[in-house]
Amino acid sequence: MSRGITTKTIVAIGIGTAVFVILNRFAAIPTGVPNTNFQTSYAFLALMAILFGPVAGGLIGFIGHALTDAIVWGSVWWSWVIVSGFVGVVIGLFANKINIEDGTFGGKEIFTFNIAQVVAQAVGWFIVAPVLDILIYAEPANKVFLQGIVAGAFNILTAGVLGTLLLVAYAKTRSKSDSLDLDL
Amino acid sequence: MAVEMLSFIDRKSPIHQLTGATKLVCFLLWSFAAMLTYDTRILVLLFIASLLIFKISKIKVREIAFILILILTFLLINNIAIYVFAPQQGVAIYGTKHILLQLVGNYDVTAEQLFYHLNITLKYFVVIPAALLFIVTTNPSEFASSLNRIGVSYRIAYAVSIALRYIPDIQRDYRTIALAQQARGVDLSRKEKLPTRIKNAASIVLPLIFSSLDRIEIISNVMDLRGFGKNKKRTWYRNRPFQKGDYIAISLLLLLLIISLVVTFYDGNRFYNPFV
Numbered sequence: 001m002s003r004g005i006t007t008k009t010i011v012a013i014g015i016g017t018a019v020f021v022i023l024n025r026f027a028a029i030p031t032g033v034p035n036t037n038f039q040t041s042y043a044f045l046a047l048m049a050i051l052f053g054p055v056a057g058g059l060i061g062f063i064g065h066a067l068t069d070a071i072v073w074g075s076v077w078w079s080w081v082i083v084s085g086f087v088g089v090v091i092g093l094f095a096n097k098i099n100i101e102d103g104t105f106g107g108k109e110i111f112t113f114n115i116a117q118v119v120a121q122a123v124g125w126f127i128v129a130p131v132l133d134i135l136i137y138a139e140p141a142n143k144v145f146l147q148g149i150v151a152g153a154f155n156i157l158t159a160g161v162l163g164t165l166l167l168v169a170y171a172k173t174r175s176k177s178d179s180l181d182l183d184l
Numbered sequence: 185m186a187v188e189m190l191s192f193i194d195r196k197s198p199i200h201q202l203t204g205a206t207k208l209v210c211f212l213l214w215s216f217a218a219m220l221t222y223d224t225r226i227l228v229l230l231f232i233a234s235l236l237i238f239k240i241s242k243i244k245v246r247e248i249a250f251i252l253i254l255i256l257t258f259l260l261i262n263n264i265a266i267y268v269f270a271p272q273q274g275v276a277i278y279g280t281k282h283i284l285l286q287l288v289g290n291y292d293v294t295a296e297q298l299f300y301h302l303n304i305t306l307k308y309f310v311v312i313p314a315a316l317l318f319i320v321t322t323n324p325s326e327f328a329s330s331l332n333r334i335g336v337s338y339r340i341a342y343a344v345s346i347a348l349r350y351i352p353d354i355q356r357d358y359r360t361i362a363l364a365q366q367a368r369g370v371d372l373s374r375k376e377k378l379p380t381r382i383k384n385a386a387s388i389v390l391p392l393i394f395s396s397l398d399r400i401e402i403i404s405n406v407m408d409l410r411g412f413g414k415n416k417k418r419t420w421y422r423n424r425p426f427q428k429g430d431y432i433a434i435s436l437l438l439l440l441l442i443i444s445l446v447v448t449f450y451d452g453n454r455f456y457n458p459f460v
Binding site: 005006007008010011012013014015016017018019021022023025026027029038040043044047051059063064067070071072073074075076078136137138139140141142143146161162165166169170173 | 189190191215219222248251252254255258265266268269270273277304307308311312315316319339340342343344345346347348349350351353354355358362378381382385386388389390392393394396397399400401403404407408412413454
């Protein structure tokens with residue numbers, strides 16, 4: 001693990017974590033359902049996972065969520081922290097299917113990205129998070145599954161809409177690999 | 185936007201004098217003990233111990249009151265939610281049913297359910313002081329070197345150190361961008377409808393993310409130029425050698441973990457059952 005990581009990935013993890021914490025803290029939009037927000041941070045996590053791969057995605061999710069919990073709530077809810085890391089890793093695994101550095105992010109890539117984020121988050125929030133809650137905290141099953149489904153659905157929606165927007169905007173800043181023409 | 189966050193509080197106390205690595209190890213051991221057990225006797229013991237440690241640390245309740253209120257509100261909501269969704273969870277766990285108060289449907293108040301709520305609440309009360317103390321008594325710069333010391337690769341430890349270093353900067357960026365957008369008439373408050381609010385939030389989030397991506401580029405170039413990652417090891421400016429107190433603290437916590445595990449699993453069940 002230690003040799004394969006470039007300096008850029010390390011810095012991406014560091015800065016990414018800081019941005020994740022700030023977005024979690026300030027850029028959450030209330031949905032109207034108590035205690036549930038549109039977490040813009042998960043759209044950002046998806047972007048970072050696509051840009052820097054599974055190691056960065058996983059660590060930004062894991063460290064970012066743990067730090068947020070710690071400095072905002074004063075205690076760390078480990079079961080959900082693990083899931084944030086999991087989501088980052090799984091989306092990151094699709095990173096080499098999407099060559100965003102080439103400046104192409106069209107219909108096909110949007111489709112791949114959304115499959116990736118829906119699969120990662122559905123498994124994470126609907127299954128892993130509630131199961132860990134039951135194992136660690138012995139909370140009632142129907143409560144934690146409902147919590148997982150509500151939070152997961154909002155996160156999937158946020159990553160789908162805002163995440164796609166972010167990636168499209170990012171792709172526009174890259175120059176296309178075939179953007180040069182031979183002048184005859 | 186004067187939102188308070190927990191941060192390091194410098195003070196002279198035996199807890200502050202422990203090295204960051206010791207506090208990290210102790211915090212992890214403590215979390216394990218609290219996570220694994222559901223034994224009321226152990227939870228009460230841990231709770232009393234955490235109050236004692238808090239006293240020793242010379243941190244005043246007033247300094248962390250804002251966060252305590254937040255946590256207590258959350259705990260209350262959580263308890264109500266559990267009761268609404270599973271009023272007989274306690275009966276399922278402890279296997280007996282002592283009805284205290286008849287209510288409609290499934291909502292009879294049972295002694296088992298109340299005891300279960302007491303345990304859940306205690307479990308939080310055990311973890312919260314330890315986590316709070318760890319955050320307010322550990323110097324952030326020392327934290328990265330402690331991670332490295334307990335075996336985390338120094339590259340990852342450095343990433344954590346970068347995160348802690350840049351949180352205030354990114355927060356300032358966020359604020360600047362938010363104010364600039366508000367000056368241009370972008371409304372972020374409740375007055376806007378939800379779809380507009382999401383669009384308006386994007387107008388802050390986008391510039392913030394792109395400026396952060398630039399920052400990544402610059403910082404990683406600087407680090408590469410200075411040869412970051414060339415060697416297998418690195419030294420830390422904020423690294424202190426272990427002293428007698430550190431060994432004592434870790435041994436005490438290990439002992440506590442072992443005792444709690446033995447007591448908890450001695451009768452083959454995570455839960456302490458006073459009803460049989």
